[in-house]
Amino acid sequence: xxxxxxxxxxxxxxxxxISLLASQQLNLxxxxxxxxxxxxxxxxxIRILAECGLITIKQQGRERFCQANFKKLKxxxxxxxxxxxxxxxxxxxxxxxxxEEKTTKLK
Amino acid sequence: METQPLIVERTLNAPASKVWEALTDxxxxxxxxxxxxxxxxxxxxxxxFAGQGSxxxxxxxxxxxxxxxxxxxxxxxxxxxxFPGDSEVSFELFPExxxxxxxxxxxxxxxxxxxxxxxxxxxxxxxxxxxxxxSLKKFVEEQ
Numbered sequence: 001x002x003x004x005x006x007x008x009x010x011x012x013x014x015x016x017x018i019s020l021l022a023s024q025q026l027n028l029x030x031x032x033x034x035x036x037x038x039x040x041x042x043x044x045x046i047r048i049l050a051e052c053g054l055i056t057i058k059q060q061g062r063e064r065f066c067q068a069n070f071k072k073l074k075x076x077x078x079x080x081x082x083x084x085x086x087x088x089x090x091x092x093x094x095x096x097x098x099x100e101e102k103t104t105k106l107k
Numbered sequence: 108m109e110t111q112p113l114i115v116e117r118t119l120n121a122p123a124s125k126v127w128e129a130l131t132d133x134x135x136x137x138x139x140x141x142x143x144x145x146x147x148x149x150x151x152x153x154x155x156f157a158g159q160g161s162x163x164x165x166x167x168x169x170x171x172x173x174x175x176x177x178x179x180x181x182x183x184x185x186x187x188x189x190f191p192g193d194s195e196v197s198f199e200l201f202p203e204x205x206x207x208x209x210x211x212x213x214x215x216x217x218x219x220x221x222x223x224x225x226x227x228x229x230x231x232x233x234x235x236x237x238x239x240x241x242s243l244k245k246f247v248e249e250q
Contacts, residue, residue, distance in 0.1 A: 080113065080216075083113050083213060083216055084113060084115060087113070087115040087211045087213065088115055088117075090139070090140065090211075091115065091117045091119075091209065091211070093139040093140070094119065094126075094129055094139050094140070094209070095117065095119055095120075096139065097129055097135070097138050097139035098119055098120065098121040098125060098126065098129060099120065101121075101125065101129075101135075102120075102121065
């Protein structure tokens with residue numbers, strides 16, 4: 001089974017869980033309470049997110065807390081950013097070309 | 108499902124006619140874009156080039172012109188030979204006095220291979236808006 005950050009965010013419930021954990025650490029029950037789906041279903045999403053490295057689960061006393069792992073999320077943003085960077089580089093080249101064309105004509 | 112495109116904009120210090128030439132005249136394209144064997148701004152025209160892609164990979168790019176509105180809009184498909192996915196790039200020109208705002212819109216990126224040919228595209232497309240959406244962007248920038 002493929003387990004990476006791209007798969008983690010492919011599911012809407014998992015995206016919601018990440019958003020929820022973005023602002024706060026929550027224990028497993030608190031996460032499950034926010035959703036209408038069954039507790040085992042929420043647990044499964046949390047397990048996938050943990051396997052993908054997007055959240056970490058820490059045992060604190062009798063409770064298990066979930067925390068988002070932002071370094072992993074950055075990977076997804078980086079992938080999108082590569083295309084942004086690519087087109088920005090091309091625009092730099094176009095800008096230079098147009099400037100040079102103008103200068104050559106003035107000479 | 109409608110997904111959010113990647114949009115990059117820049118105001119260039121040249122009139123739209125000059126920008127259009129740079130985008131469509133192969134001799135000029137060679138000087139800043141990619142070295143193509145030939146290029147014609149005509150719907151249906153197909154071209155390919157072995158270029159370095161956005162991620163440093165050296166794949167053959169396959170493109171087909173899909174829209175031509177002189178000095179206004181140029182679109183072509185953008186995919187990699189031997190890989191799944193089909194995206195489309197549009198260049199739109201908006202004159203601003205003697206300058207031109209260029210807007211590059213890349214749609215369908217969510218169908219492109221992320222981790223090589225075995226990438227499961229279908230599952231990713233749904234996450235695409237999330238990536239480009241403000242929420243994730245903010246949330247990553249805030250960290």
